[in-house]
Amino acid sequence: MGSLAGKRIVLGVTGGIAAYKAVEIASRLRKAGAEVHVIMTREATEFVTELTFREITGQPVSVDMWQKVANFNVEHIALANLADVVLIAPATANILAKISVGIADDMLTTTVLATKAPIIMAPAMNTNMYENPVTQKNIGELKARGVQIIEPAAGHLACGIEGKGRLPEPVEIVAAVTAFMTGKQLLSGKKIIVTAGGTIEPLDPVRYLGNRSTGKMGYAIAQEAARQGAEVLLVSGPSNLPNPVGVRMVRIQTALEMQAAVQAEYTEADAVIMSAAVADYRPKTVAREKIKKSDGKLVFELERNPDILYGLGQQKGQQLLVGFAAETCHLEEYARKKLVKKNLDFIVANDVSAKDAGFAVDNNRVQLFFRNGDSEKYPLMSKQELAKIILNKIAERMS
């Protein structure tokens, strides 16, 4: 039996010169035991024919949204539902851009929008297109949403220049897909609570005290934990991000509501990852009516919110506790103090004064400090990659 036996793979082929390599990818996937359903963009058909893929996969090939295909009623939904994984190789700059903003104007983009299966994309294009900030931004956005990106290789490109942008060899792509699909589920059977976003503390019916947290880090952790097999509860402050797939969500607004939601499930939890930016203070009174402006000063009295994580540390049993420390100076000193005071297993510290990392961006540059005094410093990376590192550290400590 092949390593992908029983897996159903939707292979999206887009219109780059590397489209010919997708033929070998389809063939290798099939040899590994997978059922392969190819969707081509119109442009891809300029490089390779539908017939080639049909012969190789033994399945109908889809291009046109409106063509009649024997086996499926509403075909893009059927393919979206049957897929165990959607692999797009090669992925042009155009498809990266379309998928990053949710455009659905052909069979492939519609299927991607409708699927709940994991998505793997292998970008391949001219180096300048790849390095263009807009392409990099789209890739960052996709990674942050949990799309797996197989990095292009460097080398001699069809356009005559040397640089990054070449589609890795089919054998490497199939190896990456196989590793992804057969990877050990490190957190299966574990219950993990993740908090994300900022809390908002009302002043009156229309105003609140809040902060700049967007929830990106916590959502990436929740998504990755679910992918690693954990049962995940995500307690989130207001955020524009989509619900991570396979994650139970509780949406809250205030620190007190967040505390109640976390406490309700704490006893059963194996780990709590507090990535939320919890407001330390809340207005002592919330005006019932909208506060009117007047000539004088407006003074608010604030009172302390509970430190949720500190409270969890006090009641700590089997749970692993992970905190975040966002600092603008004395990073190490403050992070180590919090680690001890809050009784954590480790703390993720980042310097939020850096422009390229931290709040509201796709990347983070952190240092981890552990209970036993060890620390590990990491370079700038996507929040998705960082989520994997954090969860690996948790899995190591659970086994």
Ligand code: C5P
């Ligand atoms: O003390 P500081 O706010 O810097 O600690 C940050 C860590 O503590 C984060 O993990 C945050 O989610 C958590 N925290 C909390 N309750 C608060 C403030 C912070 O759980 N009121």
